[in-house]
Each structure stands twice: as C-alpha cells, then as structure tokens.
Amino acid sequence: MTHDFLIIGGGVAGLSAAARLAPEGALALLEAEEALGYHASGRSAALYEPHYGNPAVVALSLASGEYYHGSGLLSPRGxxxxxxxxxxxxxxxxxxxxxxxxxxxxxxxxxxxxxxxxxxxxxxxxPSAWDIDTDAYLQRLARETRAAGGEIITRARVERITRLPGGWEIAAGERVFRARVLINAAGAWVDRVAALAGVAPLGFxxxxxxxxxxxxxxxxxxxxxxxxxxxxxxxxxxxxxxxxxxxxxxxxxxxxxxxxxxxxxxxxxxxxxxxxxxxxxxxxxxxxxxxxxxSPDRAPVIGFAPAEPGFFWLAGQGGYGFQSAPAASALAAALLCGRAPDLAPEIVASVAPGRLT
Incomplete structure (x- = not known):
C-alpha cells in the first residue's frame, strides 16, 4: 500500500496534522517512542497565551483561539x-x-x-492565559486520526528513507512504508530526518x-x-x-x-x-x-522543501507547539491539499521553508 501522507513524529505537531489529513487520504504516522507526545509535547508548560512568542508564533496562536475556546480543553489561569x-x-x-x-x-x-x-x-x-489539557488534546487528535482511517504506529524509529519515483520508501521498526508525501514533524530530530531523506537540513x-x-x-x-x-x-x-x-x-x-x-x-x-x-x-x-x-530565525517552518516537492516541513515550534497547533495544522493541511490557506499571505510566507534556503 502507498499512503498519501506519511508523518514522522507523534508529538502535537504531527498528531494535529494527522487529524486534519486523515480524512483527505491514506495516512500513517510513525512515532519512534512507545507513547505519543513522549518528548517535548509531554513536557510542556501547557499554557495558551496567544501573545507569547515571536510575530509568526503570535499570529498562529491567535488564529488557534477559535478552536481552543470552543474545545473544552482550556481552564482559566492568567x-x-x-x-x-x-x-x-x-x-x-x-x-x-x-x-x-x-x-x-x-x-x-x-x-x-x-x-x-x-x-x-x-x-x-x-487574564488572557489558559491552561491546556494537553493529554486530553493529544488523545482527541489520536482518536480523530484513527476514526478517519489513519494509522498510528509507535515504536517505529525511522532507519532508512529512500526516494522513489513519485514518492518515498521508509523503513521503520520491522515495517517498510511507501508514501506520496513525507511530512517531517520529528521535533528535535527534524534535521536528522531530512538528512536521511537526502534533503538539506535547515539548521534547527x-x-x-x-x-x-x-x-x-x-x-x-x-x-x-x-x-x-x-x-x-x-x-x-x-x-x-x-x-x-x-x-x-x-x-x-x-x-x-x-x-x-x-x-x-x-x-x-x-x-x-x-x-x-x-x-x-x-x-x-x-x-x-x-x-x-x-529554526535559525525562531519562527516555525511549515511548507514543502523548495527543491523537493514531496518533502514537507512541519518543524521548529519551539516551546509554542500546543498554543499554535490548531492553526499550524490547518495551514499544513491546506498547503498539502492544494487549498488556499485561511491565514494572511505574509504569515504563510513568514513560516515558509524557502526563507531559510
């Protein structure tokens, strides 16, 4: 089977993208550890303060407000x-x-x-800061992904990535996957994943x-x-x-x-x-x-690698992954599915990978 989308990384970035993309095509998400959200996502301060971060982060965080305030995941903190x-x-x-x-x-x-x-x-x-129930959010994203037919595989450390005509072959754990588009949401490991795929690292x-x-x-x-x-x-x-x-x-x-x-x-x-x-x-x-x-300019990186249209960066969230995830994943899904993003063009440009190459 060839998946339409294969996501490497089971933190909030990868999972939120998976929940958006699973209804759009065949999807698999690979997480190296035994549990989702094991690294940065599992060790977050778990605060939604939309004015915290650089301009790109603030824009994504503010755009995530509608989702969060209707989600039942927030409680008042200040x-x-x-x-x-x-x-x-x-x-x-x-x-x-x-x-x-x-x-x-x-x-x-x-x-x-x-x-x-x-x-x-x-x-x-x-008062405009709220606690995020991060565990409930990750569980919700996993449920939504699976309900839409997406596959989530833990203990699947990527060992080899091979470019194929029109796609990729990824060896992880004891399985080999094929996918049309590879989405790199591997957190601290994103540059290493890029190197495995033969894509130039961006300097995270x-x-x-x-x-x-x-x-x-x-x-x-x-x-x-x-x-x-x-x-x-x-x-x-x-x-x-x-x-x-x-x-x-x-x-x-x-x-x-x-x-x-x-x-x-x-x-x-x-x-x-x-x-x-x-x-x-x-x-x-x-x-x-x-x-x-x-990333080198501390803004997230969301978009196709300029020289490799089948390789998509979803990286560099810093400490703002949870508060920006709803809007960041919506932007990723729009770009991956060929739709016009809801965000202003200058925001899209501020997180595009091409700015760093």
Whole structure:
C-alpha cells in the first residue's frame, strides 16, 4: 500500500496534522517512542497565551483561539510578570508586549500570595492565559486520526528513507512504508530526518528547558494562582496538582536526546525564583527537561522543501507547539491539499521553508 501522507513524529505537531489529513487520504504516522507526545509535547508548560512568542508564533496562536475556546480543553489561569525595583523600562516593555495591566504590589499579592514585596518592584497581570489539557488534546487528535482511517504506529524509529519515483520508501521498526508525501514533524530530530531523506537540513537547534516540581508550605493552595514570569524571563512558575512547577527558563543548546534536567541550572533558577517570593524552596518533588527546537530565525517552518516537492516541513515550534497547533495544522493541511490557506499571505510566507534556503 502507498499512503498519501506519511508523518514522522507523534508529538502535537504531527498528531494535529494527522487529524486534519486523515480524512483527505491514506495516512500513517510513525512515532519512534512507545507513547505519543513522549518528548517535548509531554513536557510542556501547557499554557495558551496567544501573545507569547515571536510575530509568526503570535499570529498562529491567535488564529488557534477559535478552536481552543470552543474545545473544552482550556481552564482559566492568567499570567503575571514581576520585575525588580530598578527594572522599570524592561517591565513596561513586557506590559506593552503582553497587553498586561499594571498592579500595585498589594493587588499582585492578592493573586500570588507568596510575592515578596521587599524584592519585587513591579507587577502586572493579564487574564488572557489558559491552561491546556494537553493529554486530553493529544488523545482527541489520536482518536480523530484513527476514526478517519489513519494509522498510528509507535515504536517505529525511522532507519532508512529512500526516494522513489513519485514518492518515498521508509523503513521503520520491522515495517517498510511507501508514501506520496513525507511530512517531517520529528521535533528535535527534524534535521536528522531530512538528512536521511537526502534533503538539506535547515539548521534547527534543540534547546534544553529544565523544570522542577516543588512543594509549598502547608495551608497554601495555588490552584487559582496565575503563571508567574520573573524579570528577563529568567524563571517562571505555574500551579500543578497542589504544587508549583518552577523553571529556570534556560535555553541551552543540546543534541537530540531524551533530555534530563541539569542540577546546577535548576539550582540557579530556583534561586532566582526564591529571590522574588517569600516561601523558600524546601522540597523538590520531581524534575525533568524537554527540548524546545527552533529554526535559525525562531519562527516555525511549515511548507514543502523548495527543491523537493514531496518533502514537507512541519518543524521548529519551539516551546509554542500546543498554543499554535490548531492553526499550524490547518495551514499544513491546506498547503498539502492544494487549498488556499485561511491565514494572511505574509504569515504563510513568514513560516515558509524557502526563507531559510
């Protein structure tokens, strides 16, 4: 059997494209790991804040709003920025970029009770940020793909890709697949997949982001607290199942691998967090890391490779894969099926692979 579409990568990018494309033709999705969303998609901060990211990301995220707000996948969270007393200019830049409302420190402590008024000089908040039920979203996409006849295969690490007249042959696991179009949604591994296919890599860089789940003092319930971002986005925290997730927000280049947190980086990030709160870190419950993969200009890459019309890039979502996935997958499906995209031409051009060649 020759599939119309073969997707490599079972994270949110690949799965959202699969759900769009399965009704359009025979489709298979290959995931190297034993579970879908194993790497970056399974280690996301899971926030829909459509103003967060570079212009291309913001455009895709805003265009995803209609889907998300009708999906039942969102719950209110809000976002708060804190900065030091001597960082007024930087703070005002954040206020403008994220459409925030400046708060007094008393008002800010009403939303985030562990704010330290002795070290925080500025605070601002926006309600327009929501938690995404990422597990439910991935499960929904998988169900929609299978219901439309798409095949999802896990433990299918791609070992060989061969160009055939009018298509591709892909050896993965113990099976060999043939497809008319190959869609590269392999996250941190996208350049390696391209090289296997004989397509020039575009220079993607995986960047490690570490996370720690910490306990809070007895009597504190963070359920209604906003996500809080500190200073020059050098740490952030977010409620999670009665505890807090704290990240040092690092961007350390890494080779594609099953990422793990760096103890020293975590310690430095937790120290930056502690400097702006009144509750010291007493216990780390767990820690982990993910790889956020960026193109050279940090915008996603969505479209056919200029010199290879059967090879489609769906890559470089960075840390914004979930919040942009509905619009990104709709754009991919339109381009793959020869339809006019709903997005403005300048947005389509801003994520086209040709800009990087």
């Amino acid at each position: 976002v708060m920025f804190l900065d030091g007393p001597d960082q007024g200019a930087r703070f005002r830049t954040h206020v403008a970029e994220f459409a925030l409302t400046e708060l007094s420190l008393a008002e800010a402590r009403g939303l985030f009770p562990i704010l330290n008024p002795e070290t925080v000089g500025f605070a601002a908040h926006a 860089t995986p960047l490690r982001r570490s996370m720690a789940r910490i306990s809070l003092p007895a009597g504190l319930d963070p359920a209604t607290w906003p996500m809080v971002i500190g200073g020059a986005e050098e740490w952030y925290c977010k409620p999670d199942a009665g505890a807090l997730i704290v990240s040092p927000a690092e961007e350390d280049p890494a080779e594609p691998h099953d990422a793990f947190a760096d103890d020293m980086v975590l310690a430095e990030g937790l120290a930056r967090y502690e400097a702006m709160v009144s509750a010291p870190v007493t216990r780390m419950i767990a820690n982990w890391a993910g790889l956020r993969t960026f």
